[in-house]
Amino acid sequence: AQRVTQPEKLLSVFKGAPVELKCNYSYSGSPELFWYVQYSRQRLQLLLRHISRESIKGFTADLNKGETSFHLKKPFAQEEDSAMYYCALREGGTSYGKLTFGQGTILTVHP
Amino acid sequence: DARVTQTPRHKVTEMGQEVTMRCQPILGHNTVFWYRQTMMQGLELLAYFRNRAPLDDSGMPKDRFSAEMPDATLATLKIQPSEPRDSAVYFCASGLQGQGKNYGYTFGSGTRLTVV
Numbered sequence: 001a002q003r004v005t006q007p008e009k010l011l012s013v014f015k016g017a018p019v020e021l022k023c024n025y026s027y028s029g030s031p032e033l034f035w036y037v038q039y040s041r042q043r044l045q046l047l048l049r050h051i052s053r054e055s056i057k058g059f060t061a062d063l064n065k066g067e068t069s070f071h072l073k074k075p076f077a078q079e080e081d082s083a084m085y086y087c088a089l090r091e092g093g094t095s096y097g098k099l100t101f102g103q104g105t106i107l108t109v110h111p
Numbered sequence: 112d113a114r115v116t117q118t119p120r121h122k123v124t125e126m127g128q129e130v131t132m133r134c135q136p137i138l139g140h141n142t143v144f145w146y147r148q149t150m151m152q153g154l155e156l157l158a159y160f161r162n163r164a165p166l167d168d169s170g171m172p173k174d175r176f177s178a179e180m181p182d183a184t185l186a187t188l189k190i191q192p193s194e195p196r197d198s199a200v201y202f203c204a205s206g207l208q209g210q211g212k213n214y215g216y217t218f219g220s221g222t223r224l225t226v227v
Contacts, residue, residue, distance in 0.1 A: 034215060042220070043202070043218045043219060043220045043221060044202065044204075044218040045218070046215040046216070046217075049215055086153070086154060097159070097161065097208040098159060099204075099216060101146075101154040101156075104153045104154070
């Protein structure tokens with residue numbers, strides 16, 4: 001069965017420091033990975049898709065199939081990055097389109 | 112900017128009462144999800160639909176929860192009878208899948224349910 005693991009429930013960094021939010025997955029097929037962000041009491045917003053290979057708000061994420069990881073990185077964290085971040089996997093095959101989330105990581109960026 | 116609309120935004124109810132949450136997906140989207148968010152469990156998938164047909168509701172407690180799409184513009188999630196452990200934020204999301212289209216999903220603002 002598919003599984004998404006975010007090992008850190010909480011992550012604190014200081015403004016200007018690099019940040020990395022970890023995400024590992026388990027899936028037998030070809031995965032499609034996403035990062036979603038949720039600012040305080042707001043709706044989830046799509047941050048990144050691995051197939052787009054884009055950088056949004058300074059964040060990047062690379063799919064590493066060998067390590068089954070999709071870590072989210074930013075070289076210089078900002079206070080406005082403080083939020084809940086969810087890694088998600090979208091399935092193919094018979095469960096095409098099903099989106100499974102990790103437990104989430106709360107990022108706090110201190111001034 | 113197209114949005115997924117969820118109503119009500121907040122609901123406080125007594126244990127044993129029926130609760131109905133509604134979701135209006137983005138026009139043209141053919142896939143609709145219901146998720147429950149709690150601090151302990153994070154985001155749990157309850158059910159999802161494609162072209163109004165239920166594809167997977169294995170995450171939903173069948174004895175008290177039910178999810179339907181009476182038409183393409185409305186998805187409902189019902190809890191009957193409600194229990195305090197159902198207190199959570201319930202999110203609806205919609206997207207367009209298939210026919211070479213494969214986009215991210217758009218989430219609603221959620222319904223914050225408190226069962227006392």
